[in-house]
Amino acid sequence: DIQMTQSPSSLSASVGDRVTITCRASQSISSYLNWYQQKPGKAPKLLIYAASSLQSGVPSRFSGSGSGTDFTLAIGSLQPEDFATYYCQQSYSFPYSFGQGTKLESK
């Protein structure tokens, strides 16, 4: 089974900051990597798919990169609505798996 590891587990930042979150797979997953955003009490929402493709309707300050085992989610200029928890997820092989999440908090 493929293990996904995110870092950091939590992150404090301010509006206007640029932040990056990393995700590492325990084996190569090519570009079968997706990112989701979840706000408290809500269902997750797809942000980035296939490592670097922006989901329709998602602001362009979000971007993804990477392939193989190492991936990055970047938020270009934090907005108040971006404070949430972010998860990476591999769809290379079943059983699918998520990273443990990165909680982005306001400093």
Place this chain on the structure above:
Amino acid sequence: QVQLVESGGGVVQPGRSLRLSCAASGITFSAYAMHWVRQAPGKGLEWVAFILYDGSNKYYADSVKGRFTISRDNSKNTLYLQMNSLRAEDTAVYYCARDRLSGSGNRVFDPWGQGTLVTVSS
């Protein structure tokens, strides 16, 4: 627009069974594979099960294999999760999500339902 609505959650004793439903609208349900994903209180997301559009192929997380069964009724636009031999560690919000193929075989969960809470406790 696409809407997924889960139901069937509640409080159940360890060892008992529960069946969750996910009613889909706004999509051609029979054309899409579907997933169940769960989230224990205060914890991260855990993928649970997958079913192909016609029910011909299914996959499960090791943690539920042999106890949970995913199924669908395309005539009713409804996805199910039959959960047997429930354990305290199955306590979670259970989400259904549509499977969507993006490009070269990459699958995503999009959209998700609002979730239904299952509490396993005596």
